[in-house]
Amino acid sequence: MGALGMDKQTLIRSIRDAGVVGEGGAGFPTHVKYDAKVETVIANGCECEPLLYTDQHVMARHAAEIVRALLAVMAVMGAVRGIVAIKRKYTAIAARLTDAIAGTGIELAELDNFYPAGDEHVLVHELLGRTIPPLGLPLDVGAVVSNVGTLNSVSRAMDGHPVTQRVVTVTGEVARPSLLQVPIGTPAAVLVAQCGGATVSDPVYVVGGPMMGRFVSDPEEMGRTLITKTGGGLIVLPRGHYLHQMATLSVHDMQKQAAAACIQCRYCTDLCPRHNIGHGFETHRVMRTFGGGLDTAMGALQASMCSECGVCEMFACPMRLSPRRINAMFKAKFKEKGLQYSGPREVVESQSILNTFRKVPISRLAIKLDLLAYMDLHPEFAGDVRPEAVRIPLRQHIGAPALAQVRVGDTVRAGDCIGEIPEGALGARVHASIAGVVTEVGSSISIKGT
Numbered sequence: 001m002g003a004l005g006m007d008k009q010t011l012i013r014s015i016r017d018a019g020v021v022g023e024g025g026a027g028f029p030t031h032v033k034y035d036a037k038v039e040t041v042i043a044n045g046c047e048c049e050p051l052l053y054t055d056q057h058v059m060a061r062h063a064a065e066i067v068r069a070l071l072a073v074m075a076v077m078g079a080v081r082g083i084v085a086i087k088r089k090y091t092a093i094a095a096r097l098t099d100a101i102a103g104t105g106i107e108l109a110e111l112d113n114f115y116p117a118g119d120e121h122v123l124v125h126e127l128l129g130r131t132i133p134p135l136g137l138p139l140d141v142g143a144v145v146s147n148v149g150t151l152n153s154v155s156r157a158m159d160g161h162p163v164t165q166r167v168v169t170v171t172g173e174v175a176r177p178s179l180l181q182v183p184i185g186t187p188a189a190v191l192v193a194q195c196g197g198a199t200v201s202d203p204v205y206v207v208g209g210p211m212m213g214r215f216v217s218d219p220e221e222m223g224r225t226l227i228t229k230t231g232g233g234l235i236v237l238p239r240g241h242y243l244h245q246m247a248t249l250s251v252h253d254m255q256k257q258a259a260a261a262c263i264q265c266r267y268c269t270d271l272c273p274r275h276n277i278g279h280g281f282e283t284h285r286v287m288r289t290f291g292g293g294l295d296t297a298m299g300a301l302q303a304s305m306c307s308e309c310g311v312c313e314m315f316a317c318p319m320r321l322s323p324r325r326i327n328a329m330f331k332a333k334f335k336e337k338g339l340q341y342s343g344p345r346e347v348v349e350s351q352s353i354l355n356t357f358r359k360v361p362i363s364r365l366a367i368k369l370d371l372l373a374y375m376d377l378h379p380e381f382a383g384d385v386r387p388e389a390v391r392i393p394l395r396q397h398i399g400a401p402a403l404a405q406v407r408v409g410d411t412v413r414a415g416d417c418i419g420e421i422p423e424g425a426l427g428a429r430v431h432a433s434i435a436g437v438v439t440e441v442g443s444s445i446s447i448k449g450t
Contacts, residue, residue, distance in 0.1 A: 006158065008076040016421075018157035019229075019429035023166065024118065024147035025212065027230040027397040029428045030154065034073055039142035041079045042127060043070050043151055045086040045093070046117040049209025050366050051374055052169045054232035057179050057381060058149050059086070059093045063100040065155035066148050071104060072158065073151070077144065082106040083127055084148075087113050114359035115211065116273055116309045120145040125277040125355075131347045134279045134305045149232070162415050162431040163229055171379050172236040173200045178382035183414075183433035185390030185444070188216075188225040191234055194385055198236050204244050206235040210369055211310040215247040226444075228396040229428075235374075242370040246313065246322065251329065254322045258291035261319040268312035268323045274305065276355040278347040281305040283312055283323045290326050303330035304341035315360050315368050386449075390433050393444045394419045399426030404445060410438045411450075418445050 006014075016031035024044060043066055047055040059066065066084070074082045084097055088110040097108055109127055111117050121132045123145060130141040138145050146154075153163050164184055168191060171177040175196025182191060188207065192198060205222055206213040213233060216222050227234075237244060249257075262284075269275055269282045281302055289300040306327035313324045334340070366375050395401035402419025412418060412432040419430030432447055440446035 006072060006076075011072055011076050011158065014157045014160070015154055017429065018153065018160075018162040019431055020150060020153045020157055020163055021229050021397040021428045022147060023149035023153065023230060023232065025208065025230055027428075029397055029399060029426060030146070030150060032426060033144065033146075034077060036139055036144070037078045038139065038144045039079060040081040040083065040128065040144075041070060041074045041077060042123060042138075042143060042145045043082070043084040043148050044118055044120065044123060044145050045084060045090070045148040046111055046123060047087075048114070048116045048118040048362070049211055049213075049233065050115075050362055050369065050371055051171050051235055051377075052209050052233045053179060053379055054167050054169045055148050056090060056093060057167055058152050059090070060096060062152045062155070063093070063096040066151045067097070067100040067104060067106060069151040069154040069158070070106060073144075073146065073154065083109050085109045085111060085123055085127060087111055087117065089113050112359065113362045115311065115362055115365050119273060119307060119309060121277060121307070122273050125352070131278040131349070131352070133347060134274070134281065134345045135341065136345075162417070162429070164414055164431050164433040166227065166229060166232065168227060168232055168234055169379055170195045170234045170236075171377055172206075172374050173198055173203055173238060174236050175199055176382070177377045177379040179379050180382055181384045182227045183385065183387060183390055184227060184229060184396070184431075185392035185433050185447070186227045186385055186387045187223065187391070188227060188234055189222055190385060190387050191227070192236060194382070200236075200238040202239040203236050204239050204241070206233070206237065206243070207231055208233050210235060210243055210371060211314060212308060215244060217244065217248065226391055226393065228393060230396060246320075249322055249325070254326060255290060255293070257319070257321055258287050258326070262287045262291055262321055263319065264288060265318065267316040267318060271311055271316040271358055271360065273309060273311060274307055276352060276358050278349055278351045279305055280344050280346065280348055283327060286327060286330065287321065287323055290330075300330055301334065301339065301341045302343060303327040304334060306331065311360055315365055387434070389436070389439070389446065389448045391440075391444045391446045392418065392430055392433060394430055395443070396430065397428040399428070401443065402427055402430045404441050406438045406441065406445060408438055408441055412436065412438060412447060
């Protein structure tokens with residue numbers, strides 16, 4: 001039996017039924033992730049993207065729930081060690097978590113304010129002194145890492161509550177930067193309006209964080225952009241901002257710049273967080289290949305090892321080139337052509353000797369990203385968003401899209417299952433986030449509130 005009298009199958013079933021997925025960005029179905037044996041379970045509260053406060057809000061409000069879920073997960077995975085990892089600067093949150101873990105044996109680990117402290121490979125290396133092999137998982141070194149928001153959803157799942165909402169940081173060029181509790185499937189434009197609207201005449205938007213988020217530049221696309229289970233941030237910026245310029249470079253322009261301006265200085269490699277924990281990934285070599293032309297670039301299979309954290313292009317490169325986007329482009333090509341990296345996957349321990357001195361401070365990163373004007377906004381919680389309608393994607397996770405369980409005209413309640421996992425497939429359930437009438441069923445399900 002696990003914590004609180006819940007055995008493994010009951011806990012995993014409750015998580016599956018609730019549609020819990022990784023809320024740190026990847027969206028891996030959580031019920032599959034926990035069906036294993038590990039030594040250590042890590043609760044990841046190291047919100048490392050600049051400007052985001054979502055995980056901090058969840059920890060401040062739900063410390064007891066996070067610890068409850070962590071204990072349950074440790075029990076069913078056979079873990080002997082549990083760690084809650086946060087940044088040292090979260091002093092108020094540390095006090096709440098210290099109270100919550102008292103008498104449980106769970107440890108509180110406090111990290112410096114660097115990027116990307118929340119990357120699970122980096123986090124495992126920091127806490128356990130172990131390096132996950134390239135293209136590997138924490139399971140390979142006896143660990144599992146879960147975002148604190150995911151664990152809060154696990155706690156709710158243990159009480160029979162499905163995932164229907166999430167907290168979102170809305171900041172940047174808005175009248176009232178805020179943290180909002182948002183039904184899944186709410187149009188992102190509704191959140192901007194809830195915060196008083198954009199304060200610039202021609203805004204662009206980042207869905208997620210400034211380093212790894214997705215840019216939305218077209219007003220029509222913004223109208224179609226939705227809040228999903230994995231979307232914890234919405235940042236409003238003026239068109240032409242440095243981040244916008246970097247995100248909208250064409251492949252042709254990136255190749256011309258790489259051919260003309262890459263000086264093979266190795267900064268992109270030397271500051272790469274994965275390289276600095278021992279991965280044999282050298283992105284400067286990928287840049288060299290790319291600069292030679294797309295026909296020869298298919299040989300750069302080591303791009304598959306890139307985590308796409310953005311340190312190389314947003315911080316390291318003195319020429320302002322785009323190694324991260326180039327690696328991402330290669331990865332998409334390799335997937336399309338069925339090519340896989342088959343090179344060395346050994347961990348080179350000597351590469352981590354200088355790791356302590358190559359961490360990227362958030363303060364310096366903000367300067368490079370031209371975000372200093374927004375760093376002191378500190379959004380406050382502004383309550384619930386109540387949209388008139390939602391459009392809930394059937395795929396908000398890694399794996400197969402959910403299968404619609406409703407038809408146009410059906411009446412649903414908040415929490416009803418409207419999308420089921422296909423038989424034998426990796427996936428996650430999807431639930432109605434508001435009560436109302438189903439108005440459209442396709443790759444997403446539209447519900448008009450009642």
